[in-house]
Amino acid sequence: MDRCASVLLAFPPRGDLTDNETYHKAASAHIHRLSKMLKEQSRELVAFSTELFNVLDPAVHSLSYLTILNALMFPSLPADIPQEFVLEKLVTFMMAFDGRQCRYAGLPLLETMEAVGSGRLLPPSVAVEALATAILKLDPSGTMLTSSHLLLASLAYNTDNIQPALPVIDKDIVFYPGMANHENAQYQCDPGLSSASYISRGTGLTKVLKSSMVLEYDLVCGMTYCARQEWDKARAAFERVVTFPTKDGGCSKIMVDGFKKWILVSLLSQGKHSTTPPYTTASTIKTLEVLGRNYVDLAAAFVTDDVQLFKLEADNQQQVWLEDGNAGLVKEVVASYQKWRVLSLQKIYTKISIAEIRLQTKSAETGAVLNKDEDVEALIQSMIIEGMLKGVIEKNDDGTKFLAFLSPTAHPSEQEFQRELKHTAAKLQELTPIFDATNLRLATSREFIKWAVKENKRDKSNDAQDPTLGFDAQIDDEDLMGGLPAN
């Protein structure tokens, strides 16, 4: 056991490890020893696990700690050690490990995360939180999609433990495993490295993903936000599904599902079905619109004042909504119809009496006006509280209550504007590492270098040979103001 302990405690060595190269060498050697030990002395590790755990700190000796956990958990939990003990250690590890060190952990870490993500070992609420923390420890920027993300999202959504998963799900994903020209960096431990450089199949920290899995991740994220009624975020997530890049007129079933939900959520968050962003593949959108015809029609009816038409669209297609699993969302849409009608009045009126609102807007649930002015007032109150509507209900001298819309261009004060501007500027700053990583990736790709070299050569030779080809370059040199005296 002492021999084991000495090996396990050997990393990180005391002393200076700030240098990437030394760190890399030490960690690699340590991993090598650990895997050898796991293979040869697995039984010993299991037998002395309690003692070994006691001398190891998961935040310091993460790799060693993980090795013992691995020995305990795989292929199956040992019978002679209490399960709670192992699981407790597992959770401790997940919550505390050192992200930099574990970049070297590879497959064992992935297997551990998968075991947690399967939801069988730990209660779901604990599992979700542990996994989410682990993912962010490994990749604090959260910009890289891994197979663990997929597990986390589905576990959180299916077991309704959304809150703890949000720190991960809220992140903007911009990198994906298997990107070309992302050869592993020289030193994985380099703290300045973008997550895409050390999380890959090569380093064993994620599995290979397929396009359908990426789509599913975004779809599940969207549905997660739906469950929390965060329509804006849900819309953004579904939009990622809808605008997913396609080739050769391709389209996927998940995109169709996403498209339908995207329309419904757009109605809830923006009150209308907006056009897809310009980078969407045109042929795909055509296919989607054919398959999502019912939804497009519903959205078209949503923005009109014709409540009967909308109600008809919503009622007649009940079966479709049910089959697509969207009945709940449609119900929400129907319920919000009147709110959006009230909101549309602010384009026309500055002040309008409650009674007038009652007459002008109809509920899509009944297809008729509300019965009492009080109901309308309650509706408006709820809209104001939700922040959907900027206005106040006031009372006239003669007792008529009316809604006064605040100006839509109610401007922020200078301070607010400044603060907002600073905030967004800071957010833009945060994008820099992403740009840098992408720039680096693209600028060092073999094709680009080849092209750049060729382009360089061509420029020079052309100037001499064919004057017409270099026309663009020459026009700048031409003295367009020739007739005027130089000043």
Added chain:
Amino acid sequence: MASDQQNHLLAFFTAMENQGGVIVQDVPKLDLGLYIENYKGRSRFDRLLLIGQCSVPLCLDALKAAVIEAKQGKDVQRYRDAWECIRVAGPNEPEAQFDDAWVNATTKANKIFTHQLEAELKGYKNNLIKESIRIGHRDLGEHLESIGNLNGAADAYVKMRPDASTISHIVDVGRHIIGIMLQKRDWTGVLANVNKTMPPNMTAEEACHEQPYQKMVAGLAYLGSEKYAEAAKCFLETGDPKACKHYNDVASPNDVAIYGGLLALASMERDELQRKVLDNASFRNYLEREPQIRKAISMFVNCRYSACLEILERYRSDYLLDLYLQKHVSNIFSLIRKKCIVQYLAPFSCVTLDSMTAVFAKPGGSLETELISMIKSGALKARIDAIDKLLVMDSSDPRVAMQINALETIRSYEREALERVRRMSLAAADLEVRGTYRKGLGGGTGGAGGAGGLPGLGEILLDDGESGYGVEGLS
């Protein structure tokens, strides 16, 4: 007898209304005889028939005149059309008796004359004399046009073109072709051909003579295609009324004044109206013929909007009886009205609805609904205060707009930048969804029922069935 006649008229106009025609009940200000004297050519019959079909007070007079007009010509179909109308509207009139003898004789004569012209043309062609061939085609075309065979006439006119050698010939061809297109209401065709009636190498004198025709026709074509601003511009540039009178087979100088004035009112701002219409020396000659238009425009320029609208409204029934204007009257009038409202509000930041009603109220129509529709369509940048009965103009604060704009730009930049990087990464990772051009791939495995089997949608890629995620919504 009188009530009998009334019933016939009623039946006639009910039928007309069912066909989607415009019915004008009011007595128009125009005198039918004087009005039709302004025109010549085939346009006369069209105008008479239109008035007969639309105006209740002038119905019988116009139809009778139309029958007479048709019988003076050679077009049998026109006679039949006019007779069909008068047969219903006034069966007791002498013109309601179908003149079989005339029809037979004319048809026969037409046929013979057509053959004769065709034979002559063949002769000219054999002789290879260009001028004769051109004349032959022209004669044939004119004859075919006069008997109502417009397509044949258009063919014949087009064949004149290869043999046209001088500028006046080319102009002649263009004018004939445009004449046919006007009758067929082929506005794009007119616009495509209109420049051919004014070749660039004309002398100034010739051009001056041609300009009225060219501008008038182009104006009509723009009017027909609802491009009011362009149309107004054309009519305002028509030029000398005396030369214009020469082309009264198309429109009379009075028409030019009405079209130009109304369209300018509908499409121009106040200073533009003053500059381009009222101060326009050549157009003033036209306006003198239609003083009410000049008055309406000067009312508008002087901000007396209700008076302007009132004048126009008085002449609405006249304009509704015009061959080219009829379809556009309501459109143009509502444009002018909207402009009046917008102009009226321009100097105010806040107006009481009562004062607006005093100026613009229409019998039977609520001003508020009109305002609402204008606000909805974006024509009016204002909002209604239904409590204090005010119309409040939207104040624009450029600084706020700039600030909001700036924030929005940054946000959208951030969003789009991230999205673009994401797409690059997806492409680099080779993760795009691929289409398979193989059809009939539909019945694959996996939970994706239905979509694959749809006809024509074989490209839908069935996603792998290995996923454990349920695709469920909120339900």
